[in-house]
Amino acid sequence: MIVVKSHGEFRQQTRKTILESLEVNNLEVHTSCREGFCGACRTKLNKGSVKYITEPLAYFEDDEILPCCCVATSDIEIELS
Amino acid sequence: MFFGHPVNVARYDQQKHSIFEKIIEKQISFFWRPEEVDVSKDRVDFQKLSESEKHIFISNLKYQTLLDSIQGRSPNIAFLPIISLPELETWVETWSFFETIHSRSYTHILRNLFTDPSQIFEDIVVNQEIKKRATDISKYYDDLIFATQLWQTLGEGTHQVNGETHEINMYQLKKKLYLCMCSVNALEAIRFYVSFACTFAFAERELMEGNSKIIRLIARDENLHLTSTQHILNLWRNGKDDPEMAEIAKECEQESKDIFLTAVEQEKQWAAYLFQHGSMIGLNQEILCQYVEYIANNRMEAIGLGSPFAVSGNPLPWMNNYLSSDNVQVAPQESEISSYLVGQIDSEVDSSEFDDFDL
């Protein structure tokens, strides 16, 4: 499960990134490159763990993720900016 | 990263910040040549544009030409002499090389639109609106370059040059470097976007698509460039490089914010100049200004400067179709980019293809 603070709970779709899983549910996440190199999608990760399917190149803090290029490997809680 | 031991043998086996090596690889994987993009249909489209739209289109091209001319030259001149990390040195060279591709592509676009594009190029340096911005952008580069040259030739101390007194010390040099990096980031992360939005607004109407294809490739490169300078700024700010730079980042917080806010202001004025004879379908000054604020929030937030503007959602959601890198090759109204087809060999062989073979 992907819990998005103050937006509800969403399922991590198979073979989809976290970003795509949220977009399926019409949630607007800031994006640009969608491939981990621009940083537009930086999102705070409050709980849980993720795995990158494309190596992220953009800068993000230790408590953040780039949802465009990772999948959830546990239940997670994130906070959209 | 800067002002350490001069780079000696170009070895990349011991890296302090390996991220730059990865960014180099990514950038090289993006390699493209303007000539591979067919812009010939644009000529017909251009004739169909209204006078106000022609003004928008050409003014943007002029401005972009100037920005990329600055970027093709200045990082090399300003940063290479003071870089002390081989991977960063190579990144700056790779980055600059791609800027020269951008510059070449403007010539490619203009040559197609005009039999003689020289008048357009000549106007770039006399156009007041463009000049205003150029001065602001090159100011920080010039400052750093000048101080570095004094430091390299005369060392630290108080120097008289042309009747002016210059105090040169390491702290001041680093401060100039910090502000210059902020201004480069603002340039690549914000300034380009007004022009990008106009280009893609034309493409939304299936106009000037060759140009849009080129700008899409440029925008992809720029996304990577801004990431590299965000890394540099954040490494400094978080004390993961030179501790003195962390101090400077704190000390210059307001000044760096102002660099971004000035860029936003100037881009809004640019939008007003573009639309002075009338706006274009799908885009007007107000929404473009909101978009600049939206972009600025994201960029400033990324380097710890907060998000000063009230916009939250993306006012031009269709922009993302053009900025997303999977759309660079297969775009909404895509013809095709030849480079991706040349040299592609079909390696899939089905055993049924040997059916006719008798040995």
Ligand code: FES
């Ligand atoms: S959209 Fe560019 S890093 Fe995620």
Ligand SMILES: [Fe+2]
């Ligand atoms: Fe560029």
Ligand SMILES: [Fe+2]
């Ligand atoms: Fe650039």
